[in-house]
Amino acid sequence: MTRSLAPADVLDNPVWSSLTGAHTRFAVTHGRAARYDHHVAPFHALSDPDDPSAWDDLAQLVPVGSTVAVAASGGRARPGWEVAGSVAGVQLVDVALRAEEEPAAVRLSTADVPEILDLIDRTQPGVP
Numbered sequence: 001m002t003r004s005l006a007p008a009d010v011l012d013n014p015v016w017s018s019l020t021g022a023h024t025r026f027a028v029t030h031g032r033a034a035r036y037d038h039h040v041a042p043f044h045a046l047s048d049p050d051d052p053s054a055w056d057d058l059a060q061l062v063p064v065g066s067t068v069a070v071a072a073s074g075g076r077a078r079p080g081w082e083v084a085g086s087v088a089g090v091q092l093v094d095v096a097l098r099a100e101e102e103p104a105a106v107r108l109s110t111a112d113v114p115e116i117l118d119l120i121d122r123t124q125p126g127v128p
Contacts, residue, residue, distance in 0.1 A: 011091050015071040016045035031057035035068070039117060041125065044068040052078055 010017040019027040019034040026040045032047040032054035044062070046054035049070065055078035062068055067084055070077075075086035108116070 011093065013045065013047075013049075013072040014091075015043045016047055019045050020047075028061065030061040033058035033061045035061060041120065042069050044070045045072070046070060049074065049076065055081060 010021075016034065019029070019036065023036070026036050027034045028037060029035075032051060033044070035044040036042070044058065046058060048054055049072055058068065058070070059080070075083055077083050
């Protein structure tokens, strides 16, 4: 049996999809802009990076002079924003994946949060 892990549109803007879906509890939002709580991850997202209103909402969400990591923008920014750096990425999708339980997998819980946050602090995901 095969199944798709996620619809293509979810993968087109994965951080937005996450912050408005499964990770809503970690999201700080303003209109068409969202970010993770700064204790969780450094990523920001726009509902549509081509929509100037989404960038206006992002400006309301973060302080002037802040550096933000916006996924799915393609390294483009609207007037009033400056690209400080970009990271090329490739989204790989396995359409033939067989989804099976992994007996050795460990389900994390709130008890694991201190170690998770320590790992985030040490690795700084999303920071070039």
